[in-house]
Amino acid sequence: MTSIIQNISKHISLTPEEEALFLSKTETRHYKAKTIIQNAGQVCREGYFVNSGLLRSFNINDNIVEHVMSFACEGWWISDMYSLLSQKPGNLFIEVMEDAEVVVLSKVNQDQLYLEIPKLERFFRILIENSLVANQERLMDNLSLTAEERFEKFCKKYPGLIQKVPQKQIASFIGVTPEFFSKMKSRMLRK
C-alpha cells in the first residue's frame, strides 16, 4: 500500500479498484533539490503529494523579498491553491528543498476523479478544511502574537522542520527578517 493511499484512507475508504483507478491518474516524479516546479506568473496545473524529501511554496515581493507560504514534507500536499483552482496565473513559486519523490495529481485528472469516485469530494473537502483551520490560526497568530511566541509555536507544531529548514526560511515563515530572527534566537538562548 503506497503512502498516498494510506493518506486517503485516513478519511475515506476506497475499494481496491478505486485505489487502482486513483493511482492510474497520478504520476510519481523524482526531483533534485533546488528544482523550481512551479513559477509565479504561470498557471498551476498540478497538486503534489510528498512521498519523501522537502518542498516549500513562497512568493516574492517587489522582486526582492521572499515570503514562505508553506513547507511540505513526507505525507503533506502542496500546490498553489489559488492558481490551481482558478486556473489563472499564480503568485507562488514551489521549490524542492531536499531531493524529493512526489505523487503528481493534475487538475484535469483530479476533476475526472471527482466524477468517477465521488467519495473523493469528501476526502479533499476534509483536507482543505484542515488547511483552512491551520491557516486561520496562523493568521490570528500573526495578528496577535510576538515573533518570539510565533517561533515557539512553530517549534512545537513542526518539530522535525527546525533541523532541516535553513533558518532564514523559518524567519520568513513566521514573518520576520533573517537578521532579526538571529538576534531574537540568541536573546532566547540567553534565558
Added chain:
Amino acid sequence: MTSIIQNISKHISLTPEEEALFLSKTETRHYKAKTIIQNAGQVCREGYFVNSGLLRSFNINDNIVEHVMSFACEGWWISDMYSLLSQKPGNLFIEVMEDAEVVVLSKVNQDQLYLEIPKLERFFRILIENSLVANQERLMDNLSLTAEERFEKFCKKYPGLIQKVPQKQIASFIGVTPEFFSKMKSRMLRK
C-alpha cells in the same frame, strides 16, 4: 427560491426534492444587533448563512484586545471552523452587528446531509476552497504589505463594508490599532 438555495446552485444543482430536504434541515433565525451567538471557550455546533444583516467573528487576546477574523453580510457563511470541525471549544466569538436573519445549519444536520445528498460534499468543498484561497492571500498581505496597502485592498475587496463597519473594527481586521488607523486615514486623505 430562497437565497441559500441560490447560493448552493451557483456550484451544484439540486432537484426540488433535494432542495426541500436541505431546507428541512435548516432553521431560520432572527437576531438583534449586539447579540453574541457564539462564545469563545464553547463548542460551536452550527454554521450560519446570512440572509440579511451583518455579523463578525473575532477572538480576544489576553482578555483585552479583539482581533476580527471575518465579517459576514448578505450571502456569506460564518462560523468558527476550527471548533465546528473538531467539536472542541473554540477561540472565536460571533457577534451580530446589525439586526440579522440567518439560516442555521447544525453540524449534526450537515453531517446527515452529506450522506443524504452527497453532492453537498462538492458544494462545501468549493466553499471552503474559496475561503482558503482568500485566507492565504490575507496572510501573505499581512506579511508583505504595509497597513496602508492592506486598507486599500480591503476597500476594493469589500466596498460595501466601509460604510457599515465601525472604523475600529476595520482597523482590527487589517491588523492595526484604532489610533494608528485614524492617523493613517487622515494622512491618506491629505494626499
Added chain:
DNA sequence: CGACTTTCTTAACCTACATTAAGTGCTGTT
C-alpha cells in the same frame, strides 16, 4: 583541496506601528 556562494551573526541606526492619555462629538437612555 581551494574558490565561491550562501547562510548566519553582530551592531548601529531607523521606522512603522503601539501605547498612553486627553479631548471631541455622537447616540441612546432616562
Added chain:
DNA sequence: AACAGCACTTAATGTAGGTTAAGAAAGTCG
C-alpha cells in the same frame, strides 16, 4: 435636558522589528 457610553481624533512617547553593512561560518562545486 442631561448624562453615560462609545467611537473617533490628536499628540507625545515607546518599542518591536526593519535596514544596512560588514565579517564569520558553513555549505557547494570544480
